[in-house]
Amino acid sequence: MTGGASFSRGGALALVALGFALFLALIVLIASGASFGGGGNNGQAHAAGKGLNGYAGLVRLLEGADYSVTRSRSPAGLETEGLLVLTPPPATDPEELGELLKKRENIGPTLVILPKWSALRPPQELPREARSKFKPGWVILGDAYELEWPSKLPAPYRFTHKREVLGQDESAGWDGLNLSGELPTRTILHTDEDALHEPLVADAAGHWLAIRVLGEEGSAYYEDAHWTTFVAEPDLLNNYGLADEARAAAALALLRDAAYDGDITDITFDLTLNGFGASENLLTLAFRPPFLAATLCLLMALLIIGWRAFQRFGPPAAEAGPGIAFGKERLIANGAGLILRAQRFGLLGAPYATLAGRRLADRLGLAGHEPTAIDAALARRLPDEEPFSRRAARLQSAEKPADILEAARALDDLTYKL
Incomplete structure (x- = not known):
């Protein structure tokens, strides 16, 4: 007894479609290098950081100003023709960064924001009520530090990074890009004046806080290279600095200037230098x-x-029932097994020849199945074929299984040809 299918065609199609969709989703996630461990908000100074030293606020500010902003975790993002924003960590290799900047000369403009603060997670000794107010990624700012690797960059990018702590009677103001304001702290990072650079933003004492690399006049860099901008004082752009409206306006002005006065609207914040890279x-x-x-x-x-x-290639091959009833089928199987055990193959020839004669007589429309009548009818229908009587005699005289099988096939051949 046969039962119905376990699944209908629609159910099977739904299972296959769902599995295929999940497989495609897995491929897309793997290919995009998506991270399941969070968004990178680890309290460090990069575009995914939401602490005081991070730049997540700058990303949102630019998105609100209708820029197309991407946070890239792939090395392919370093080859964007739009503005590339780099936030290298304190332990940056100057040779690697220098090679990247030289490669960018022929691709697109670059803005490099230097780090400033040593950031700390909230200490364990804080009261629980105070610790509960800290959101993920928030930090406590420690000391500000100057960097050594900028002085090891290749020309014309090389500059000296310095730290200045202002006295109470000194102004922490800044000026540049037709804007002015106050810095959030009295600890300021800046660069030395250099003939290969030009200042974009300076403090009240004339220290350069943000510069554009010009190169030597008449050089290939001066004539053809895309702009490279360094921001030595990150408090102009980080989340700490964007708390002030004037500094937020300066941040937009700096990015607009680095993007060729707004001619470029695609801005990519690289995260690979901060340890979030995904390999190809x-x-x-x-x-x-x-x-x-x-x-x-x-x-x-x-x-x-x-x-x-899921489409049928022909009509259904449904069986109306067994060709031979189960009792007869078992009787035939037992009889065949008995002949095999007794090795009496010679007993098969005569009955099979008689059965073949009856089939041929029916096909030829004969009343009886005498060999002579069958031979005569075959001579009219198939004049080139060997007579039935000769084939039947060969089957009846065969004793070996191979000879019996060959003679039986010769009889069947006549039936097929009719």
């Missing part, structure tokens, strides 16, 4: 030109094959 893989390449076309063709072929698998 085959799946990433499969969803990128020129390999994207082949991937789409493969997906379309899979969809067509899946659709065709």
Whole structure:
């Protein structure tokens, strides 16, 4: 007894479609290098940081100003033709950064924001009520520090990074890009004056807080390279600095200036230098030109094959019932087994020849199945064929299994040809 199918065609199609969709989603997530461990809000100075020293506020500010902003975790983001914003950590290798800046000369403009603060998580000895007010990624700012690696950069990027602590009677004001205001602290980081650079923002004492690299006049960099901007005082751009309206306006002015006065609207914040890079893989390449076309063709072929698998190739081959009743089938199997055990193969020839004669007589429309009558009718229908009587005699005289099988096939051949 046979039962119905476990799943209907619609149910099977739904299972296959759901599995295929989940497989595609997994491929896309792997290819995009998505991170399941959070957004990178670890209290450090980068575009995903929401602490005082981070730049998540700058990202939101630019998005609100209708810029197309991307936080890139892929090395491919370093090759953007838009504005690339780098936030290198304190332990940056000057040779690697220098190579990256030289490569960017022929690709697009670059803005480099130097780090300033040593950031600390809230100490354990704080009262629980105070600790509960800290949100994820919030930090306590420690000391400000100057960096050594800027002085080891290749020319014309090289400069000296200095730290200045203002006295109570000194102003912490800044001026530049037709804007002015006050810095949030009296500890200021700046660069030395250099003929290969020009100041964009300076403090009240004339220290350069943000500079653009010009290069030597007449050099290839001076004539053809894309702009490179350094911000030595990150409090102009970080979340701490953006708490002030004037500094927020200065941040927008600095980014607009670095992006060729707003001609470029695509801004990429790199996170690979801060340890959030994702390596390239085959799946990433499969969803990128020129390999994207082949991937789409493969997906379309899979969809067509899946659709065709649910279409019937012909009429249903449903059986009306067993060809032989179960009792007769068992009787025949037992009889065949008895002949095999007794090795009496010679007993098969005569009955099979008689059975074949009856089939041929029915096909030829004869009343009886005498061999002579069958031979005569065959001579009219198939004049080139060996007579039935000769084939039947060969079957009746055969004793070996191979000879019996060959002679029986010769008889069956006549039936098929009719």
